[in-house]
Amino acid sequence: MTAVRYRHAGRLAQRKIAGTLFIVDPRHACLHQPHGSGETIWEMVRSGNTIPEMVEALCDDYDVEPARAEKDIRRFLRELRRKKLIEEIPR
Amino acid sequence: MTPLSTVSIAIGPVALTFRSGQKETLRQIRSMYPSFLTNKPVRPWTVDLLSLEKNRPAAAPFFRRKDNALKLSWSRFDGDLDLSRRAGRLKIRSAGVLGTFLRVFLTHELLELNGLLLHAAGALWEGKAAVFPGRSGSGKSTISRLVPRASLLSDEIILLYRKGTRWMAQGTPFTGESPVHHNASGPLGRLVFLRKSARWDRQDIERPDAARRLLRCTLFFGRNDPDYARLLDIVRRLVGDVSASLLHFRPDLPPGRCLHDCCPL
């Protein structure tokens, strides 16, 4: 079964300013600022990584168990989808 | 014909002499890499700088070898080098793209020198270098802020290469949030991978784990399979020769002596 991959939604802008990532969503005139692991997940969405790959990366970078990492990643992805900042890549 | 002027830079074992009729371009190179300028480059590559006028399709930067020809390409530069003459031409829009060119070029040249480029912070400790590989957001800048500035090799990209029986860590001009304005290097003592945690702690890690983590942080722009195989071999040797640790760190807690104690060299 092909793993789910996401991509950033269209029309967004983003920039790392003084070490902090900002994401502009002009469709809703909103500005977002992901923190910590959220930034890593955001970058990995851009790279086309799957959830298992994100889990591996987060467990590398953070002192967290894989099950917990997966739960946090899925929750964050759900939030990004709810805010329409990412969309699933059609398989 | 406009007379050519030159400027030479050296980043560790790799030297380049840029030639151009545009004095302003060379002036910008001097101001971009002041700590890496050299009057006596050793076995330099000679690169003639020309103007890239036309837009190129957007693509990731890469290098590709065929026989004695080395092609380096990106949307904002186009390079053709002769491997036997160690010379060639590079078309650029402005001196601003040279940072990317240098990173692409270095990852090729370092294959011949048993070396590689890493996303890493690095610092000199009692005469030896501790290198902290990590991608964006891993904590490299945090660690860089904790070490004395004078001992910082780089907070963003480190060049590693084998010199005789030793591995060397070389600072580069490619900086992150804590620009380093000196050119320093030292024998590599330890690879220290970073992991955000609720505590400060250190543990040694096995070679396969070290190799896997290292590959994640390695810059590489080659398109030929033999070149990639060569890179894997360099990584294998590196983790075989150099100790590797995993440093758990808590960004909001000062380490005290933890950082030094956690990284015995």
Add this chain to the structure above:
Amino acid sequence: MRTACHPVSDRLASLCETHLIPHTALLELTWRCALNCLHCYIPAGHRRKSLRQASELTSAQWCDALDQLADLGTLYLILSGGEIGLRQDLTDIVRHARERDFDVTLYTSGTSMDDRTIDALGRLEVARVEISVYGRPKPHDAITGNAGSFQKSFRTAKRFAAAGVQVVLKCTLMERTFGEYPSLIELAKEHGFSYQLDPILVPRDDGDPTPLDYRLDDDGMSAVFKDVSARVSTEIRSLEELSGASPECAAGKTFLSIGPDGTVYPCIEWRTELGNISERPLRDIWFHSEEAGRIHSLRARDYVVCRSCELLAWCPRCTGMAFREGDVLGKAAESCRLAALNRRFHRLVTPHAKHAVLC
């Protein structure tokens, strides 16, 4: 994840102010224009093709400028002119801007863009386009000096909207547009566009004061400000911003502009030259030029007249206007006039509103 629904959040603004990062840049790609608007700040000689095109930055130079702006930390990009539709390489420049993750706004009259260009810009996911519309067709054409310009502008607006781009109709409040603004608001609402009424007119860049002749008088401006259905560009959204009122300006600190020939300015109205990017890297100009250093060191205390003015909280103080009236640190008569009107009709203002995007 923290989210804010104002284009420039407190944290972004604070970081940029601390580190002197220009989060917004306005690029004047050209001063050429086929129109002849009565109130335009660009002198007629600058608008003519033969005189100016040779000195404009090339496509490659603009793309390099974008790279330098991205490296500096710029996030919001405004492409303006003259008329940007006259640049044959407009889509190339926008493509590069989007590759570098900028939020892109286009300022245009909408009279020089063909459908192919508009559709391409839509596919490049430009965030918004602000189109100058001064009212109904006849009064609009009388202001632009170009018969049929309203139809072209409106058609462009609809095409951009169809391409998924947010459209803002912009109207400068003048004595000739005073009667037109209600129909403009209606037009915008009917088509799902946003709108912006801008009360500020400035002299031309060569000092010619002719545009000031078209300023709306106090009675006219009062009538607009009294009309609560009309949103004026110098409003704010919260009372909290009142308490932080300061005469300081974002221009030259968290905002910059670049002219068609590469000259860097604090903003398009504050025409103090900081340097030229065809001669010197932007980072060098921004952090090491004498003029930029002087501007970076300005604080509220330096605006001796304005800092203690009772109208400060109501004042759309524009350093560019003060510059054009002869004293960068002094008051601008037009700002004072608008401040008095704002207080009278409770129209709260922020110095940053001019560069903000309206919802």
